[in-house]
Amino acid sequence: MTTQYPILDGAEAFFFKGNDIGVLISHGFVGTPQSVRFLGEYIAQQGFTVCAVRLKGHGTHYEDMESCLYSDWVQSLEEGYRLLQQHCREIFIIGQSMGGALTAQLASKHQDLAGIILINAAMTSIPVLEEFRGKQEPRFVDEGAPDIKDKNVYEITYSKVPISAIQQLLLLMDDTKERLPHITCPVLAFKSVEDHVVPPENTDYITQHVSSPIRKTVTLQNSYHVASMDYDKELIAETSCAFIQAHSKIQQASITS
Template identity: 70%
Template sequence: MLERYPILSGAESFFFKGNHIGILISHGFIGTPQSVQFLGEYIASQGYTVYAVRLKGHGTHYEDMERCTYHDWVQSLEEGYRFLQQHCQDIFILGQSMGGTLTMQLASKYPKIKGVMLINAAMTTIPVMEEFKHKQEPRFIDEGAPDIKTDDVFEITYTKAPIRSIQQLLALMDDTRRKLTSVTCPKLAFRSEDDHVVPPENTDYILAHIHSGIKETITLYNSYHVASMDYEKKFIAEQCCLFIEKYARKQRRAEIS
C-alpha cells in the first residue's frame, strides 16, 4: 500500500544500534513512533538495539490510514522483526495499545521471540469504538485529546479516525484472540487502573488465555491509556529493561545447559 501523503515531522520510525538483544516497539492506533520514543531511547541507553516501526497509514494522513487493512499493520511489525533479525540474536517486542495486539500476533507466529511487553493492550473491547462496528457513516469521526494524565506532553496523532480503520482494529482484535493460545514466551503486561480507552479487563483476558509459563503484570496508578508518555513512563522503561535482562539471560543459560 503506497501512502499518498508525506510523513509528518517527528513521526518517523527510529533505530538505535546496540548489542545482540533487539527490542522491537509498536505504537498504537492513529499514533506514531513518537509516542514510544521515550521508552525506546531509555532502553537503547542501556545498551540494547531498538527499532520502533511506523505502522502503515500512520504518521501521514488519516486518508492513508483508511486505505489500510489490519494485515498491513501486521506486515509493518513483521517487517520490523525481520529487520532486527539482521542485527540481533535475541528479540523482544514491546507494544502500546493496538501495538500490543500486533505484538501478540507476532508472538503467536514466531516462537523464537524471547518475550513480549504490553502496555494497555487492546484485545476484547474498546467501548468508545464498539458503536461504529457495523456503521458506514460518517466516513471519519473526530478524535479527542489523547488519553494522557499529564498535561505537559504533545502526541503526534490524527485529528480524525476513519470508520473503516476502527472496524479493522476490531477485526484485528477478533483474529488475535483466536491465536492467543499459541503464545508461549514470557510476558510482562502493564495495565492502567484508569484507562478511558481500553479497559484493564483486556489485559486480564490476555493473561487468562496465553500459554506462557511466565506472566507478570504491573498495575499503573498514575497513568492513563497512553502510558508510554505519561507520569510513569520512566518506571515502565525501567521495568522493561529488568524483564529483558532477566529473560534474555535465563534463556541463554538454558540453551547453554
C-alpha cells in the same frame, strides 16, 4: 490520483544499533513512534538494539489509514522484526494499545521470541469503538484528545479517524484473541488503573488466555491510556529493561560465564 502525504515531523520510525538483543516497539492506533520514543531511547541506553516501526497509514494524514487492512499493520511490525533479525540473535517485542494486539499476533507466530511486553493492550473490549462495528457511515469520525494524564505532554496523532480503520482494529482484536493460546514466551503486561480508551480488563483477559508459563502484570497508578508518555513512563522503562535482562538467554549466559 492518490495524494502522497509526507511523514509528520517527529513521527518517523527509529532504529538504534546496540548489542545482540533486539527490542521491537509498536505504537498504537492513530499514534506514531513519537509516543514510544522515550521508552525506545531508554532501552537503547542500556545497550540493546531498538527498532520502533511506523505502522502503515500512521504519522502522515488520516486519509492514509482509510485503505489500510489490519494485515498491513501486522506486516509493518513483521518488517521491523525481520530488520532486527539481521542485527540480533534474540528479540523482544513491546506494543502499546493496538500495538499490543499486533505484538500478540507476532508472538503467536514466532515461537522463538524471547518475550513480549504489553502496555494497555487492546484485545477484547473498547466500548467507544464497538458502536462503529458494521457501520459504513460516517466516513470519518473525530478523534478525541490523547488519553494522557500529564497535560504537559503533546502526542502526534490524527484529528479524525476513518471508520474503516476502526473496523479493521476490531477485526484485528477478534483475530488476535483467538491466537492467544499459541503464545508461550514470557509476558510482561502493564495496565493503567484509569484508562479512558481501553479498559484494564483487556490486559487481564490476555494474561489469562496465553499459554506462557511466565506472566507478570504491573498496575500503573498514575497514567492514563498512552502510558509510555505519561507519569509512569520511567517505571515502564525500568521494569521493561529488568524483564528483558531477566529473560534474555544471551544476558544470562554473559552473567554466568
